[in-house]
Amino acid sequence: MQFSKFINRALLVLSLLSFSNLYATSDVTSDESDIESLASGTKKEIKELQKEIKAAEKAMLKLRKTEQALIIEEDVIKKQAWAEAGKRKKRRNKTKIKRKEQRILDQLTAKRKELSAVQNQLTSKKREIEQCNRKIAQLTNKPQQAPAPKVNNGEVKVAAKPAKKSSLSKETKKWLGTRYRYGGNTKSGIDCSGLTCQVYKSTYNISLPRSSADQHAKSKKVGKHSLKEGDLVFFKIKKNRVNHVGIYLGNGEFVHASSSRGVMISKLSEAYYKKYFIGGGRYK
Incomplete structure (x- = not known):
């Protein structure tokens, strides 16, 4: 009798367990x-x-x-x-x-x-x-966090922090939208070579020649594919001499003082500038 009670209890417990698993x-x-x-x-x-x-x-x-x-x-x-x-x-x-x-x-x-x-x-x-x-x-x-350090052969390599905005980009932002004025050198009006002179002096403490032709003549010549941030970019626009200059910012972009639209950022790949671009120049 006791044995049969034990069997019944065991069967009850097993049925309850199978139901909970299900x-x-x-x-x-x-x-x-x-x-x-x-x-x-x-x-x-x-x-x-x-x-x-x-x-x-x-x-x-x-x-x-x-x-x-x-x-x-x-x-x-x-x-x-x-x-x-x-x-x-x-x-x-x-x-x-x-x-x-x-x-x-x-x-x-x-x-x-x-x-x-x-x-x-x-x-x-x-x-x-x-x-x-x-x-x-x-x-x-x-x-949007810094990536975790990578472990390689027991050495911990910390991923580089994102680069801060360069002093060149900060300086050029101050001039964006300034109107064009031939021979100008201030925020009330500036021309292309005046802009390069002002930005170079503020950013790199380098004094450039005043005209775009002289800036080209005295610079170290650089090819289009070797351009680095801060290099000058020169153009011969409908003339046989250099008559326009800008500063290369990277990613194919440059800042310059356009005679029609003032200080702005343009791309070297744009049809107009691609047509008249003659090369880069380096002073740094």
């Missing part, structure tokens, strides 16, 4: 399926964001081409305006020429508005791409 297994399976569904949803979201980035980048390429075309058109119209102004000084019938000059100036104003609109679109596209990249970083749980 319940735990079902919980684990449901958790795993939840994780898988979350992961697939995240992947889809990342793919959608990557598509948005590609579309924005394509739109930016088109806008950059439009921007370059508008800059060239603006330059042509400006020259026409100057030509008409020259005619007005020489001829007696000034009213007719004055009207034509005004029409050209109106065209120039319209082109500048169009160019400004394109540049605003470019800025908004850049912001879109930045937002998408931030979302992707959040979805993939990439913390």
Whole structure:
């Protein structure tokens, strides 16, 4: 009798254990399926964001081409305006020429508005791409922290910290947007060689010759593919001598004082500058 009671209790305990195992297994399976569904949803979201980035980048390429075309058109119209102004000084019938000059100036104003609109679109596209990249970083749980030290053969190698912004980039930021003035040397107006002189003096404590031609003549010549941050970049724009200069910032970009748009950052790959670029120069 006692033996049969013992057997019954043992069977009861075994049944309870098997039921609890079954319940735990079902919980684990449901958790795993939840994780898988979350992961697939995240992947889809990342793919959608990557598509948005590609579309924005394509739109930016088109806008950059439009921007370059508008800059060239603006330059042509400006020259026409100057030509008409020259005619007005020489001829007696000034009213007719004055009207034509005004029409050209109106065209120039319209082109500048169009160019400004394109540049605003470019800025908004850049912001879109930045937002998408931030979302992707959040979805993939990439913390914005310094990477952990790597262990190699018992030696701990600490990853390098991200580079701080150079003193050159800080100095050039102070000048961005300054209007162009031939022979100018201050924030109220500056020309291309004046800008290089001021930035070099502040950043490297180097005194450069005042003209772009002299800066080119006295510099150590550097090829396009050997350019480093701080090198000078020279151009022969529609003349047989060097008449424009900028400072190379890296990644194909340079800062310069444009006669039409003041101090700005441009790319050496842009059609206009690619056409007239003749080489780099080094003083450091």
